[in-house]
Amino acid sequence: AQKVTQAQTEISVVEKEDVTLDCVYETRDTTYYLFWYKQPPSGELVFLIRRNSFDEQNEISGRYSWNFQKSTSSFNFTITASQVVDSAVYFCALSGRGGANNLFFGTGTRLTVIP
């Protein structure tokens, strides 16, 4: 069974604080892909990152960074020096055997950045 858990339903931080969004996944596949998407109030899901199961290197993109740890089945997302524009719902997703039609989403974490 494939499953993605985002235990944090809502998080509020003050602007310029760092914040980490947790994502824990379950899969029996040896090859799989993990994704993060951002959903601002407009509704569109914006792709942020894709990581395959064979690449555990952490990735940094500007104020965003991702920590992938297979040992704990986690793929956490950190925003450094948060800004009001970061306020959105963030979804973690898992794609395993069966291709892109087999994409499992977590329930999302709503991040509010307070000015």
Added chain:
Amino acid sequence: DGGITQSPKYLFRKEGQNVTLSCEQNLNHDAMYWYRQDPGQGLRLIYYSQIVNDFQKGDIAEGYSVSREKKESFPLTVTSAQKNPTAFYLCASSTSLSSSGNTIYFGEGSWLTVV
């Protein structure tokens, strides 16, 4: 601009009526998808299509129908058989369906409300 265009953004339906949501993409993607999003929940797959004139049911296909007559277009009809149609609908596409890890890109979504 390249992307996925959904229309209308907001739609109101009377009980017993069928409504069709439009989705057009100019990304030259083979695969297209429809997802449903309910408040506080992740995305659930309604239908997907790997190629023109072919489509498959997702996890919650009952009460919905689709067609794929052109590569660029994948309209979704919400029929009167769908008992709880009020939701946010997202159309998406990816380069192909067959290999795991293809990134799925999303449109801006359509809000459907039953009145």
